[in-house]
Amino acid sequence: MKTVILGGGVIGVTTAHYLAGAGHEVVVIERQPATGLETSFANAGEVSPGYSAPWAAPGVPVKALKWLAMKHGPLVVRPHADPAQWRWMAEMLMNCTEARYRINKARMVALAEYSRDCLIALRAETGIAYDERARGTLQMFRTQKDLDGSAKDIAVLKESGVPFEVLDRAGVVAAEPALGLVSDKITGGLRLPNDETGDCHMFTQRLAELARERGVRFMQSLAIHRLVNEGDRIAAVETSEGKVTGDRYVVALGSYSPLLMKTVGIRVPVYPVKGYSLTLPITDETAAPVSTVMDETYKIAITRLGDRIRVGGTAELDGYNLSLRDGRRRALEHSVGDLFPRGGDLSAASFWAGLRPMTPDGTPLIGATRYRNLHLNTGHGTLGWTMACGSGRLMADLLSGRAPDIDPAPYGIGRGH
Known part of the structure; x- marks a missing residue:
């Protein structure tokens, strides 16, 4: 066949x-x-089963309005006269219920956990190398409100049997020592120790x-x-x-x-949701991330890939437009520069955008x-x-x-x- x-x-x-x-x-x-x-080619580099969650979630419609108004907000909507865009957004909103979120997240976590196990087996079978690290993912919260809001994700993680650690400020710094330089900006974190990172390309x-x-x-x-x-x-x-x-x-x-x-x-x-990334060389290993840090406020992932830092984020609904927008670059620069100010050389960073194929339920x-x-x-x-x-x-x-x-x-x- x-x-x-x-x-x-x-x-x-x-x-x-x-x-x-x-x-x-x-x-x-x-x-x-x-x-x-x-x-x-240049995605955020995360292999993160524990962080697998649909964008359609309770409270997201209200959050979306806040994100659209933020200077470096994670969401950008550029309306098109395209029925597919409006239908996709309507179907996504229909999935923003507690019941749908729990079903969709459980489905996503099940596939992602299985996939991580397949990747480990493939690596053992073939010896393939891709700047991989098995050092977990840290979801970092700048505010108590964001930390408290992680409760629903923690409940699903418990149900799915996914290991996790809820960290205070000291625990976050212990997991990612470079964040000790900016510890005053951190309230707490949720660490997923079984997650991995690697260069997808x-x-x-x-x-x-x-x-x-x-x-x-x-x-x-x-x-x-x-x-x-x-x-x-x-x-x-x-x-x-x-x-x-x-x-x-x-x-x-x-x-x-x-x-x-x-x-x-x-x-x-499926609708294309554009994401952006920066890739910058590490200038000080002690001031760079150990694995992946998810800046929850801006929904930006900062990942260690060998001797590079990959910064990925933004959800931009703009059809199949792949143009690079300076405002999105500044958002990525703000997050990594704020959390890892001495970690990498932003002046030498490469800027990229790609289209994520999103379903309404994730x-x-x-x-x-x-x-x-x-x-x-x-x-x-x-x-x-x-x-x-x-x-x-x-x-x-x-x-x-x-x-x-x-x-x-x-x-x-x-x-x-």
Whole structure:
């Protein structure tokens, strides 16, 4: 059986790796000249199962108004005359209830925990290296109100059996010593000791090389135009260099998945939410983060990647616009400069933006469609890196006829939104 995977980001490449390991013939089609050059390229670097939570949460509509008014707020909405944008926002608001939040977070944590275990196993099997660290994630609160607001997340962590530590100011500094320089700005923290960090782009490219050794064929610099259906099956994918055929097709195109799926009449509830990052060289290791610090006030993650600091954040609803905005850069600079003023060289930082494929409920779409040989692996939002290995393994198990290690039903397109 020949499986054609559309998309060469971290989701497509992990899917290819696991399918090849199960004995499948695999072809990956990617429009860029190499793998991992779009949303996988410079994300925040977190592999954070414990921090897996939907953006749709109780109180978020009120918080959103505050964020929109903040100077360095985490949310930017640029309205478009696009029904998809307004429908996505309406569906997200419908998920901002306590009941929906608990269901959605539990689903996300289950997949993310499984994915982290798959990543550990893959690392042991292959020896792959990607500036990885297993030093946990620290959610840092500047105010008592934010610390008190973590109670609902802690309740779900308890239910899911995810280890956590609630820290006072001294505990935060013990976990991240460089924050001792600015301890007056800290109220407390929530630490998730089992979380990891790593360079997603480096991982994706190195895993692609391992997949090639397993026989996976990568067709790069190839634009994907549309799917061609015959009755209840897909017959081919039309590309810039003609049609490519297979027995099965997996759409792993991130934010661009809805555009392709429209060509065969399927609505995919995914919308692009732009995020930005800075990558700066470390100038003083003692003043740099040990792992990942999430600045809860600004929703900005500050991560140690080898000899670099990666700063990622912002949720900007602006369609497929990838332009770099100076205001967003200043927001990232403010957070890292405020918490780690001597850690890195901001003047040497590179600035980047990517589109996160967000579903209204935060949970990705993994599984079959109404076409019997067309499958989805998309909609991971900010958690593509966190959920990649688990999503790839789940997809490979489903296509191989094996019973998956986790229940696939919560991730199907028909689960309701």
